[in-house]
Every structure is written in structure tokens, then in C-alpha cells.
Amino acid sequence: MLIKWFLLFTLLHSIVGDGAAAGEGLHLPLYRTERRRVVKRDSGTAAIGLGDVLDVTYNVLVEIGGVSTPLVLDSGSADLWVISDSCRGSCTAGVPLYPNRTFQEAGMDVHILYGDSHTGTHAFGPIGKDRAGIASLSVQEQYFAAIIDTNTTVLETGSAGILGIGFPPISVLWRQLLQAHLSTQPPSIQQRSNHFPLPRTSTSPFPSFDFLQPHNSRPQGHYLRQVDSLRSSTQVIASFGLYGPLITRMIQQHLLTRPVIATSLQRDTVDIGGNVGLLSIGALLPGISDDALTWVPLRAYSVAEGGLPPPIETPEEVYPLVWEIPMEDVWFNGVKLQRSKLAPPNITLSALIDTGNSLIRGPQDVISEIQSLIGSMTFDCAQPQNLSFQIAGKLFPVDPRDFLHQTFADSVDFCSPALAVTDQPKLGGTGFLFGWSLGDPFLKSVLTAFHYGNLTHPSQDPPRIGLLSTVPSNAGDRLKEVVQEAKEGDGNLIMTSEAAPSGTFLATSTGVGGVPQATAVQPQQPPRAPDTSSSSQYTSLSHLKVLHLIFVTICLCLPFI
Ligand SMILES: *[C@@H]1O[C@H](CO)[C@@H](O)[C@H](O)[C@H]1NC(C)=O
Ligand SMILES: *[C@@H]1O[C@H](CO)[C@@H](O)[C@H](O)[C@H]1NC(C)=O
Ligand SMILES: *[C@@H]1O[C@H](CO)[C@@H](O)[C@H](O)[C@H]1NC(C)=O
Ligand SMILES: *[C@@H]1O[C@H](CO)[C@@H](O)[C@H](O)[C@H]1NC(C)=O
Ligand SMILES: *[C@@H]1O[C@H](CO)[C@@H](O)[C@H](O)[C@H]1NC(C)=O
Secondary structure (H helix, E strand, O other), rough: OOOOHHHHHHHHHHHHHHHHHHOOOOOOOOOOOOEEOEOOOOOOEEEEEEEEOOOOEEEEEEOOOOOOOOOOOOOOOOOOEEOOOOOOOOOOOOOOOOOOOOEEEEEEEEEEEEEEOOOOEEEEEEEEEEEEEEEEEEEEEEEEEOOEEEOOOOOOOOOOEEEEEOHHOHHHHHHHHHHHHHOOOOOOOOHHHHHHOOOOOOOOOOOHHHHHHHOOOOHHHHHHHHHHHHOOOHHHHHOOOHOOOHHHHHOOOOOOOOOOOEEEEEEEEOEEEEEEEEEEEEOOOOOOOOHOOEEEEOEEOOOOOOOOOOOOOOOOOOOOOOOOEOOOOEEEEOEEEEOOOOOOOOOOOEEOOOOOOOOOOOOOOHHHHHHHHHHOOOOOOOOOOOOOEEEEEEEEEEOOOOOOOOOOOOOOOOEEEEEEOOOOOOOOOOOOOOOOOOOOOHHHEEEEEEEOOOOOOOOOOOEEEEEOOOOOOOHHHHHHHHHHHHHHHHOOOOEEEEEEOOOOOOOOOOOOOOOOOOOOOOOOOOOOHHHHHHHHHHHHHHHHHHHHHHHHHHHHHHHHH
């Protein structure tokens, strides 16, 4: 969650840098098929299409304060923020910003930090509330941050902010609002941010619940009693419905038929198409039934592991922090890889499922092992590679078309794996316990349902993730075909971007498991944007430079992570 932003921002910063140098700004070719737009609407469910910038970020239109604007869909975080039109500095945007007319300020600012002290980015602005919604579903008085100062580059990716779909305990806004609530006489919240220390995310996004411990930082008797009584009530958990993230509050207000959202990510690079780009809210994807999915329970974090303390009335409750599931093994081209020696052996292997991460991230020693099996840092793009994750007894391969990036412009002789190194798990409640973060390459290959279960009493209905592998049996052959086509053409694999649609697409066909497809299968001719060839070329060139930069960056990052 941390380093991914750094890489993403580096990537996008570089794209923009290239454009500025050429004096042309940023030109992303828009490729659109003839698909009919419909807003799917049912009582308690909605479905909306996803935008996709070069398969690096996926975004969704969110309506906030009366404007509809694209936000990055991020299952690795739980905060909602949008850049305000009072933004300071260079906030030139091709997307609508938050207009601030109906903003109800909470009286405090938030500083959301990504990355570490060497490589971080920040987003800063006041916390407040307004009406917010996605597709046909909306809630009143949703807390979010109206960002006025940021050095992230979400705007350059065609997004105005981030929609975190994780659980309340990792939300910086929820913790800060709750902390303010517990330290004042509700309902007035008067302190400005300097009254509260920055949330401790500068070196790690792992949440701290110290403010819920009376012995810590609560010096005075009456405050101590007050906090104690609040802790002993169910108010902390009940505040999910007041200060919690958008999807959490939709669930708490019984707006959704089921407490589930599902994603299917389209492919806009290498071989455009794949699954339809869709976020389904309150239901699984159209045509997909529960028993088609492999359901896996989320990891819950005990207090000793740094988890959220349960209410005294229900001490048996253990809460999830992130969308993290157990994983048995990792396979590469038919070889079962050794477990990482970097993680403490008594931590069971698990993976974060993260829509906001554009790569597959794992332990340094295992990533090195994969690289040595490939034979070098790069491989022939026409060579299908098979990285598979064994989860609940089943293998979930990454489609070979999603495993690679073209390394150099005008040549498909060299491709690089979509891999990076991530932090290793930490014991004793000092960090997350997952060793892998499975980002967009995995999510393009696997349809995913995020089931929140019972948010307040997880023992009653455990949170879980449902997975359905959608990699077609001819994926390797398709890779060979598109590489051959690129060789016969200008030597570049296809890449494109599409804006977040306001409705959902009516799929013209279905693929493996009955999953709706992004485009009709066109085996003879890969889709190209005909009248944007120069900007397409331009983008692919700068994109390739940038991809090269990503890997340089990863190497530079290693000492820090
Ligand atoms: C929003 O507008 C109010 C009133 O005009 C102003 O006080 C406040 O600073 C603005 N906030 C932001 C985030 O722009
Ligand atoms: C963004 O701002 C932070 C300070 O909040 C700084 O430490 C960081 O280096 C900046 N990052 C970039 C990419 O400019
Ligand atoms: C990928 O590797 C797994 C594990 O060895 C194997 O079961 C599967 O058949 C392979 N898939 C392809 C398409 O080669
Ligand atoms: C795991 O092992 C470490 C020592 O390597 C120990 O300190 C820790 O308590 C163990 N954790 C569990 C959950 O067994
Ligand atoms: C969650 O569980 C609690 C305790 O059993 C129950 O009162 C509550 O209604 C459940 N919530 C939902 C949404 O089912």
C-alpha cells in the first residue's frame, strides 16, 4: 500500500514529465468499442464500469457534493478523499474537483501520508461531510477529506482522489474522528489538526489503536473514566456507521442487498479485452453465482497482533484489518517455490488482495528466485510465463498476458515481469502479517468478490473473499499471436486508456465461468485506435521509458523496503 503509491506516482510523474518536455501535455489515446451503456439498477444493488489508465490505475465515478468525478478504486486503503477546487498550487485537472458549496466542516484537518520518509507523498486538507454515492446508491453525511494540498499525482492519472474500500480500522479518517469524539464532549469537535498528532502513517500504514487504551495518553481522571465507559460500550464499533468508509456506511444503513462488492478488471495493455471492467455493489457480477467462487476467510487480527480491541461485552470478537487471505503456495512454471526465509516461520502465509497496486509484490528472496528461473531480468515477450497462487487448494494463475511489461520501445524481444518486492510481515502487532500483495495483474485474471460479513460482529458472519479464475486455456497462444503481430507492426505491444464510464457496459459475450467480456473476441485483428496513431505511439514510447524507470526505481527502493 505504501510503496505502490510511490511507484505509481513515480510512473505517472514521469509520464507527465515526458509530455511537458515535449510541450504537448499528456495524450492518452482513448479506445472505445461499440458497447451500449446501461446503468444496472436493482433494489439494493448497482453496477458501474471501471476506467483504466494503462492498467496502472482503475477508477470509478463517485458522486460527491453534487459532482460526479473519477476516484481510484483501492482495496488496500479505507479512506475517501477528493481534491477540492480550493486546492492550492498546480491542481489543473481534466476531471471535476470537489466544489465545496455543501461541505460541512468537521473542524479538523487530516494529513494522509503514503510511502516512507524518504520517498513519500502526502495529501492534506480539512475533514468534513457531504452526500456521497456510487451509481444509484448514496448516503448523507459521509466524512471524507477535501484535499487542498497534495504532491500525489492522482490528477495526472485521470482521477480526483481515492475511494478506499477497506475496513474502518485502517481508515485514518475514522481513527482521527473517533479519537476527537472520545476526547471531547460530543457532539462538538473543535480542535484543529495541530491539536492531534499526525496519524502514525509516516513510516508504516499499520494502524495504532493506542488512543483506545486508557493508560496511554489519557492523563486525567474524568477523561479516563469517560474513555473507559466509551470503550466498555459498543460505541467504538457503532462509530463504523457514523465515521466509517463509504461502503461500510452503505452496509450499516442496509442500502445493499448483501454486504458484498465484486470487481472484474479489464485489460488495456498487451491484448485489449479480457473481463469486463466492472464494480458490482451489493451483488456478485451478473451471471455469476456464489457456488462458482472459491470462498476464503479473511485473516482476523487479535489485539496481540495489533488488531482492533473488541467491546468488553463481546470479547470473543476478532476484527479483520485488510482484505488479506491465507495462501498455501506459490508456483512458477510448474515449480513449487520455497517459502520465504525472510518472514518469521510461525506466521502463516497470506496475501493482500489490492486493486490499488499495479504489480504483484512478494518477499525479496522469492521474487529473486522467480527472476533466476526466468534466467535474467528480462525474457522474450512471446514466452508465456505461469505464476500461480495456490489458495484454498486451488491454483489461481496470473494470465501470461498480465505477467509482463514490454521493457524497451520498438522491441518485443524483451519483457519484464510485473513483480516487485514488498515489506515482510512483522510479529507482535507492529505490522501487517501478509507477505504478498496481489495487485491488478492478479485481479485481471481472477474475478473477486469482497464480502464484508457482519462488520460489527464478525463471528456471526465472517468476512471473506470469493475468487474465480478466468484465464482462458488459450492465453499463452494469444500472447504469442499479439507478440507476432507487434513484430510485424511497429514493434510495440498495444496499450490504451479509457475514462470511467457513467454506467455499466452490456457485455456482448462471456468468457471462462460465464464472466462478461470486455470486448467481443476478435482473433484476426487486435483493436487499435486508428486516428490517434501519433499520440498512441507517443504514449507507448513514454510509457516504455517509464516502465524501464519502474524497474530502476524498484532497485533503488530495495534498501528502504
Ligand atoms: C469551503 O468553503 C468555506 C466557506 O466558504 C471555507 O471556509 C472553507 O475554507 C472551504 N474549505 C475548503 C476545503 O475549501
Ligand atoms: C511530497 O511531500 C512530502 C512532504 O509532505 C515530501 O517528504 C516528499 O518528498 C514529497 N514527495 C514528492 C514525490 O515530491
Ligand atoms: C500453470 O502451473 C500450474 C502449476 O504447476 C499448472 O497446474 C497449470 O496447469 C499451469 N497452467 C498452464 C496454462 O500451463
Ligand atoms: C513466533 O515466533 C517468535 C520467535 O521467532 C515468537 O516471539 C512469537 O511469539 C511466535 N508467535 C506465535 C504466534 O507463535
Ligand atoms: C450482526 O450480528 C449482530 C449480533 O448477532 C446482530 O445483532 C446484527 O443484526 C448483525 N448485523 C447484520 C447486518 O446482520
